[in-house]
Amino acid sequence: xxxxxxxxxxxxxxxxxxxxxxxxxxxxxxxxxxxxxxxxxxxxxxxxxxxxxxxxxxxxxxxxxxxxxxxxxxxxxxxxxxxxxxxxxxxxxxxxxxxxxxxxxxxxxxxxxxxxxxxxxxxxxxxxxxxxxxxxxxxxxxxxxxxxxxxxxxxxxxxxxxxxxxxxxxxxxxxxxxxxxxxxxxxxxxxxxxxxxxxxxxxxxxxxxxxxxxxxxxxxxxxxxx
Amino acid sequence: xxxxxxxxxxxxxxxxxxxxxxxxxxxxxxxxxxxxxxxxxxxxxxxxxxxxxxxxxxxxxxxxxxxxxxxxxxxxxxxxxxxxxxxxxxxxxxxxxxxxxxxxxxxxxxxxxxxxxxxxxxxxxxxxxxxxxxxxxxxxxxxxxxxxxxxxxxxxxxxxxxxxxxxxxxxxxxxxxxxxxxxxxxxxxxxxxxxxxxxxxxxxxxxxxxxxxxxxxxxxxxxxxx
Numbered sequence: 001x002x003x004x005x006x007x008x009x010x011x012x013x014x015x016x017x018x019x020x021x022x023x024x025x026x027x028x029x030x031x032x033x034x035x036x037x038x039x040x041x042x043x044x045x046x047x048x049x050x051x052x053x054x055x056x057x058x059x060x061x062x063x064x065x066x067x068x069x070x071x072x073x074x075x076x077x078x079x080x081x082x083x084x085x086x087x088x089x090x091x092x093x094x095x096x097x098x099x100x101x102x103x104x105x106x107x108x109x110x111x112x113x114x115x116x117x118x119x120x121x122x123x124x125x126x127x128x129x130x131x132x133x134x135x136x137x138x139x140x141x142x143x144x145x146x147x148x149x150x151x152x153x154x155x156x157x158x159x160x161x162x163x164x165x166x167x168x169x170x171x172x173x174x175x176x177x178x179x180x181x182x183x184x185x186x187x188x189x190x191x192x193x194x195x196x197x198x199x200x201x202x203x204x205x206x207x208x209x210x211x212x213x214x215x216x217x218x219x220x221x222x223x224x225x226x
Numbered sequence: 227x228x229x230x231x232x233x234x235x236x237x238x239x240x241x242x243x244x245x246x247x248x249x250x251x252x253x254x255x256x257x258x259x260x261x262x263x264x265x266x267x268x269x270x271x272x273x274x275x276x277x278x279x280x281x282x283x284x285x286x287x288x289x290x291x292x293x294x295x296x297x298x299x300x301x302x303x304x305x306x307x308x309x310x311x312x313x314x315x316x317x318x319x320x321x322x323x324x325x326x327x328x329x330x331x332x333x334x335x336x337x338x339x340x341x342x343x344x345x346x347x348x349x350x351x352x353x354x355x356x357x358x359x360x361x362x363x364x365x366x367x368x369x370x371x372x373x374x375x376x377x378x379x380x381x382x383x384x385x386x387x388x389x390x391x392x393x394x395x396x397x398x399x400x401x402x403x404x405x406x407x408x409x410x411x412x413x414x415x416x417x418x419x420x421x422x423x424x425x426x427x428x429x430x431x432x433x434x435x436x437x438x439x440x441x442x443x444x445x446x447x448x449x450x451x452x
Contacts, residue, residue, distance in 0.1 A: 064296060070288060071332070073339035091377045098335035101375045105331050106297070109324035113299035131377075138374045145367040149327045151317045154358045 006116035007162075008032050008107045009058070013048030014189040015209055016122035016165055019177040021056050023164045024120045026180055032114060033061040034107055038099070039069035039077045044197045048188040055186065064106055073097050076191060083191045085202040091130045092204060094191055100133035104142050108159065112152045119146075120162045127170035127208045139163045170212030178218060185221035198225045232342035233388075234258050234333045235284070239274030240415040241435055242348035242391055245403040247282050249390045250346045252406055258340060259287040260333055264325070265295035265303045270423045274414040281412065290332055299323050302417060309417045311428040317356045318430060320417055326359035330368050334385065338378045345372075346388045353396035353434045365389045396438025404444060411447035424451045 007029035011017045024031050033053040037046060046063060053061035068077045074096040075081040084092055100123065107119045123134035132138060143161045147153035165173050177184065189209045190199035199206050201224045213220035233255035237243045250257050259279040263272060272289060279287035294303045300322040301307040310318055326349065333345045349360040358364060369387045373379035391399050403410065415435045416425035425432050427450045439446035 062296060064293070066292060067290070068335070070290060071335045071339055073335075091380065095377050096335075097338040097377070098331050098375060101331045101334065101371065102328070105324050105327045108327065109294070109297045109299075109322075112323040113297055132380045133375045135374070138371070141367070141371040141374045145327065145364070145371050148361070148364045148367045149324060149359045151321050151323070151358055154317065 004117070005030050006032065006114055007118035007120055008034055008111045008114070008116060009120040010103055010107060010122065011035050011049045011053055011061070012122075013045035013052060013187060014122075014205070015177070015184060015187045015212075016124055016173060018052050018182055018184070018187045019173050019180070020120050020122035020164060021052065021058075022177055022180040022182050024162070025056055029118060031056065031058045032110065032116070033058040034103075034110060035061070035063045036103060036106070037063055037065045038096075039067050041076060041079060042188070042191050042193050044193045044195055045188045048186060048197060051186055055183070062110070066102060066106075068096060068099070071097065083203050085200070087204070087207070091132070094129060094204060095131050098133070100138070101142070104161065108146050108150065111159065112150050115152070117152070117157045118160050118162060120164070122165050123163050124165045124168065124170070124173065126167060127212060129204045136163070136166055139166065169215065170208050171215035174212050174216045174218055185223075194225065198223050200225060230343070231256050232258065232340055233344035233346055234260055234337045234340070234342060235346040236329055236333060236348065237261050237275045237279055237287070238348075239271035239278060239413060240348075240431070241403070241410060241413045241438075242350055242399060244278050244408055244410070244413045245399050245406070246346050246348035246390060247278065247284075248403055248406040248408050250388070251282055255344060257282065257284045258336065258342070259284040260329075260336060261287070261289045262329060262332070263289055263291045264322075265293050267302060267305060268414070268417050268419050270419045270421055271414045274412060274423060277412055281409070288336070292328060292332075294322060294325070297323060309429050311426070313430070313433075317358065320355060320430060321357050324359075326364075327368070330387065334372050334376065337385065338376050341378070343378070343383045343385050344388060345385065346390070348391050349389050350391045350394065350396070350399065352393060353438060355430045362389070362392055365392065395441065396434050397441035400438050400442045400444055411449070420451065424449050426451060
């Protein structure tokens with residue numbers, strides 16, 4: 001019953017997930033893009049996600065509304081907490097509790113309905129903020145859960161959570177994307193991008209991105225506020 | 227940092243989750259009830275959940291809106307699929323893809339924000355419809371994931387997913403609830419309960435409930451349509 005050609009791809013509108021979508025396409029998957037309006041302050045990433053999904057000619061693109069402001073606990077979903085503009089010790093306050101677990105769970109539900117068994121997520125555990133739900137051991141645990149959690153799993157489907165960027169440096173991610181003709185000018189990574197998508201250049205996400213372009217010796221097409 | 231006294235309890239408004247809430251209270255937890263408006267056709271369970279949460283004097287009760295109709299694939303979230311009124315082979319069409327995984331993920335997010343490490347869910351793998359996400363191996367896999375997924379987990383918290391009904395018969399669940407003064411007349415289990423909460427008496431959920439009262443030799447307080 002499984003359709004081996006279909007994959008759900010989590011697409012935030014940022015650099016990593018766009019590269020991941022390019023990789024999934026290149027591997028020959030028919031891609032179903034999934035984005036979330038979760039109350040993130042950098043809501044400008046969603047129009048970027050839509051443009052990107054369209055430019056990659058995905059089969060379908062769903063934007064699911066999940067109000068994580070009701071839960072709170074993160075600078076990304078609580079306007080009263082400032083976005084850090086310099087590196088912080090440990091896991092920063094931009095961590096959103098259980099975010100990737102929620103995202104993957106919606107992806108799993110949709111995969112099951114579509115008879116797909118492949119899910120792509122652009123997590124990275126090298127040039128990243130130390131978020132626990134970006135580590136290989138987390139991805140492995142989710143893959144194990146997915147098969148146990150579902151009717152499809154009981155009936156023999158082995159879900160595969162693809163995290164093709166997980167052990168790449170940001171520079172290598174960018175080089176891979178460029179080789180796949182990704183237009184990074186279309187992507188928005190900044191945690192506090194303005195309504196036009198201009199980036200702050202100083203949040204963690206901007207810093208990793210900026211250094212990635214520098215290290216890759218590739219011209220940074222990001223539109224910065226200053 | 228963990229507050230050992232706090233627990234998130236998933237409360238649907240049905241018999242099992244109400245009994246689970248009674249057990250969590252009895253164990254001395256300060257309970258935070260969590261319910262979902264997920265596009266279920268038996269939406270009448272939500273007012274029941276609110277009454278029950280109130281009657282157990284929970285510290286807080288959140289009802290989170292998650293539109294699973296966008297995903298579909300179940301008789302509970304797609305009005306064009308009939309609710310089966312006789313036992314079916316295998317996992318029935320009332321199975322909602324990844325539902326408990328989504329529910330537990332919201333519970334996990336809230337637990338992390340509250341510095342709680344205990345989550346209660348009323349799943350049962352004896353008198354049940356064979357849903358994969360009600361089995362002990364699934365609960366164990368989720369518990370493992372929860373600790374890997376979170377900042378709290380990285381910092382040493384071991385999340386505990388309590389499933390106190392998992393190996394009880396429906397009759398034993400009812401007996402336990404009665405011993406804890408649960409008023410089952412307040413609960414709604416039926417997949418196609420009407421707006422007043424009257425039950426059909428013939429869906430899987432009604433059948434398990436009805437047989438449970440019979441086996442327990444306890445008067446069934448359910449209000450049936452006929």
